[in-house]
Amino acid sequence: MDKLPVAAVITIQAEVFSILLISTVLLIFFFFANRAFKKADPFAKPSGMVLLCTILVGFFDTLTTDNMGKKAARIYAPYIGALALFMVVSNLSGLIGLAQPTANYSVTLTLALITIFLVQRTKIRTNGFKGYLHGFIEPFPPFIIMNFFGTIAPLISMSLRLFGNITSGTIIMTLFYTFTGFVSGLVPVIGGFDFIGVAVAPVLHAYFDLFAGVIQTYIFIMLTTIFIGNELPQE
Amino acid sequence: MDIGQGLVAIGAGLAVLTGMMTGIGQGYAAGKAVEAVGRNPEAENKIRSMLILGAAIAETCAIYGMLIAFLLIFVF
Numbered sequence: 001m002d003k004l005p006v007a008a009v010i011t012i013q014a015e016v017f018s019i020l021l022i023s024t025v026l027l028i029f030f031f032f033a034n035r036a037f038k039k040a041d042p043f044a045k046p047s048g049m050v051l052l053c054t055i056l057v058g059f060f061d062t063l064t065t066d067n068m069g070k071k072a073a074r075i076y077a078p079y080i081g082a083l084a085l086f087m088v089v090s091n092l093s094g095l096i097g098l099a100q101p102t103a104n105y106s107v108t109l110t111l112a113l114i115t116i117f118l119v120q121r122t123k124i125r126t127n128g129f130k131g132y133l134h135g136f137i138e139p140f141p142p143f144i145i146m147n148f149f150g151t152i153a154p155l156i157s158m159s160l161r162l163f164g165n166i167t168s169g170t171i172i173m174t175l176f177y178t179f180t181g182f183v184s185g186l187v188p189v190i191g192g193f194d195f196i197g198v199a200v201a202p203v204l205h206a207y208f209d210l211f212a213g214v215i216q217t218y219i220f221i222m223l224t225t226i227f228i229g230n231e232l233p234q235e
Numbered sequence: 236m237d238i239g240q241g242l243v244a245i246g247a248g249l250a251v252l253t254g255m256m257t258g259i260g261q262g263y264a265a266g267k268a269v270e271a272v273g274r275n276p277e278a279e280n281k282i283r284s285m286l287i288l289g290a291a292i293a294e295t296c297a298i299y300g301m302l303i304a305f306l307l308i309f310v311f
Binding site for chain 2: 066067153156157160161164219222223226
């Protein structure tokens, strides 16, 4: 590959705009959820927005409590919930034609970095700074190499798992549309209308966008809670 | 398109073959998890988190293969 000029390196990528758009949409959602909760009658049956938010909060609460215990769950559940909502909306945003933020490696690397920093912070809080440093030479000193790579391996695997799933979905859909467009172009009468793509694409979109996006979100938040929960002091 | 690019594509294809054994291992783990839940339904939450952790670690090898394939395609 030739050397890129400087202007090409610092272009603004399309993902920046979709991140801004998704954040704005989520902020508006949170604002209206807050307003609905303030107006809601605590003794009536929840409905509409209140019911949706109750289900979401309850889901994230049980998930974090199962993996971290009650005390830590109160601290981490809001972060896990916000992370999951942002991630699921960004994974599904490909369906409405946005550039998916999670198909950009910078975004997934950032999200995985936050998880790794939280894990290290929890480790330091549990063992103290001296105990944390001592943990690197745990069974005996040569193990420092293994422990060091064990610390940064989750960073690579977590970020690449999300990135790889979303990107491969995007690439496969592009290949599929190109192929069906080519095949439809051979049919003379309809003038290149991509009828095979229209017929088959929904199934592939359901798998690559809906299923993979939601499953990868679930796995990411599950791994985050498990990694942090492993470092917490045993109750 | 010269022959080097074709060789890079073959190398990337070979690197992604790491996913084969990962698929077998993850399927085995999932089957065992189903067995465990069938035997001991009240431990479902613990089994689920263990399954996801184990499957994630098993998947690491496939992810490294994918990383190599990406490097081969986009860097060379």
